[in-house]
Amino acid sequence: MLKELIPILMAGILVENFVLQKFLGICPFLGVSKKINQALGMSVAVIFVMLFATAVTWPIYSYVLVPLKIGFLQIIVFILVIAALVQFVEIMLKRFIPSLFKALGVYLPLITTNCAVLGVVNQFVDKGHNFIEAMVASLGVGLGFMLAMVLFSGVRSRIENAPVPKAFKNLPVTLIAAAIVAMSFNGFDKIVENLLALV
Amino acid sequence: MSNNKKLSILLSGIIAENPVLVLVLGTCPTLGMSADVISALSMGIAATIVLICSNAVISALRKVIPDTVRVPCYIVIIAGFVTAVQMLLQAYLPSVYDMLGTYLALIVVNCIILGRAEMFARKNPVLDSVFDGIGMGLGFLVALVCMATIREVFGAGSFAGIAIPFLENFKIPILVAAPGGYLVFGLVIAVMNKLRAKSGGVKRKSFECEGCPVAGNCSRTSCDYDGVKIKKERKKNA
Numbered sequence: 001m002l003k004e005l006i007p008i009l010m011a012g013i014l015v016e017n018f019v020l021q022k023f024l025g026i027c028p029f030l031g032v033s034k035k036i037n038q039a040l041g042m043s044v045a046v047i048f049v050m051l052f053a054t055a056v057t058w059p060i061y062s063y064v065l066v067p068l069k070i071g072f073l074q075i076i077v078f079i080l081v082i083a084a085l086v087q088f089v090e091i092m093l094k095r096f097i098p099s100l101f102k103a104l105g106v107y108l109p110l111i112t113t114n115c116a117v118l119g120v121v122n123q124f125v126d127k128g129h130n131f132i133e134a135m136v137a138s139l140g141v142g143l144g145f146m147l148a149m150v151l152f153s154g155v156r157s158r159i160e161n162a163p164v165p166k167a168f169k170n171l172p173v174t175l176i177a178a179a180i181v182a183m184s185f186n187g188f189d190k191i192v193e194n195l196l197a198l199v
Numbered sequence: 200m201s202n203n204k205k206l207s208i209l210l211s212g213i214i215a216e217n218p219v220l221v222l223v224l225g226t227c228p229t230l231g232m233s234a235d236v237i238s239a240l241s242m243g244i245a246a247t248i249v250l251i252c253s254n255a256v257i258s259a260l261r262k263v264i265p266d267t268v269r270v271p272c273y274i275v276i277i278a279g280f281v282t283a284v285q286m287l288l289q290a291y292l293p294s295v296y297d298m299l300g301t302y303l304a305l306i307v308v309n310c311i312i313l314g315r316a317e318m319f320a321r322k323n324p325v326l327d328s329v330f331d332g333i334g335m336g337l338g339f340l341v342a343l344v345c346m347a348t349i350r351e352v353f354g355a356g357s358f359a360g361i362a363i364p365f366l367e368n369f370k371i372p373i374l375v376a377a378p379g380g381y382l383v384f385g386l387v388i389a390v391m392n393k394l395r396a397k398s399g400g401v402k403r404k405s406f407e408c409e410g411c412p413v414a415g416n417c418s419r420t421s422c423d424y425d426g427v428k429i430k431k432e433r434k435k436n437a
Contacts, residue, residue, distance in 0.1 A: 021377045023231035027310065030226070072286060075304050076278040083271060115227050115308040122304050167393040168385075171223060175385030182378035 005136045007192045008129075012140020014188040018116050019148040020178075021185060025116030029149060030174060034160075039153035040146070047142030049111050050120050052089060053082050054138040057121045058131050071125075078121050086111055116145060152181055205330045212334025218311045219342035220391045225311040228302050229343055230380040236359040239347030240340070241295045242302060245284055247336025250312050251329055252280045257320040258328035264321075273316045274307065281306045311339055342387075349383050350374045 018024045025046070032042040057078055065071050090108045093101035111117060120141050124134035155177050164173045218224045225246075232242040256276050257264075264272045285303050288296040296303065306312065315335055320328040352358055354374030356367035373379050 023227050023377070023380060026226045026230065072282060075282050075307055076275060079274055079278050079307050083274065115305045118305060118308055119301055122301050126301065167389045167396065172385040172389035172392065175381045175388065179378040179381035179385065182381055183373070186376060186378065
């Protein structure tokens, strides 16, 4: 059991990192990674919504869409569920955990259109995960997102003060830094298989 | 006169307001689908079709859709067209369907499409919106194919799958891998910045909340993530 789940988790964090290897969730990656605490806040909000979204969409897909043979409505249903969920989480947090709402509030509405979340819920359909695998996979993807965001915000805080040619200012230099960070993640290729072979 | 206007709408999408290179929208598919020319073309065409259809429908319904719930309405319309395109591809071009994979479904959250609905289609007549859709779609397509050409020619030594004699022996594989996407995108935008600076510094328009896909459920007036500024704004509003 555990032996099947660990590779899924590690793949999400390192090998198939959504931001750096699959190019999903780039907007927040580039937009909210200027400071480390903002990057952390955004990542926590994303993990939160990803887990919630998977927990809600998996039963809907498996027990409603599949038995009724309307699997083709997947995209519409998923995006609406995510949008509603984000609104719901926002309202609930505001009402019951205002401190957490204060910390995450700014980032929550941005998550509706974060393609990483839709990517995660599409993933379990494509890969045929069961509920536990789907939850572990989305946790892995969320942690991978967090890792990339935090690492990158560290890199970015150095770029801020670096002398950059005029044409490369702002976005271009950020993208090139992202390329270097992504390159380091290429080193994780096949690492999961090798680690498990050792155990 | 009106023909001129339509032409300028069309051209602005391709060049002056290129959605990818100038407005920097839709980065995810640009990076993910630009490793080779064929998948870039397919992605560009699929997104363009969705964009034209959704622009037309949203513009036709612009007086019917209430302002407060417009974003969910737009998302449903767009998701409907994406599903249609997905099913058509699955039926008639299964190889393209497999190639685009998850990115096909992610056209729904492509900021270009939602952005154009917000910025253009909801305020303009149907025909203008269709032209805007064609222009923006072609702009996306051109940018995507440009990136893919650079990445494929230098990264894999081929163009659209056909090997190029000399370059084949000197390929740079990292360009086709994930990091190459970021690298080439950064370089292309830097070149665009340089060109724009030379041609008299056409500045990027600031769209602020108007073009933001989440403007509907966001209470702020600018996208500054700085906590202090937001607090100040909220105080002002209160």
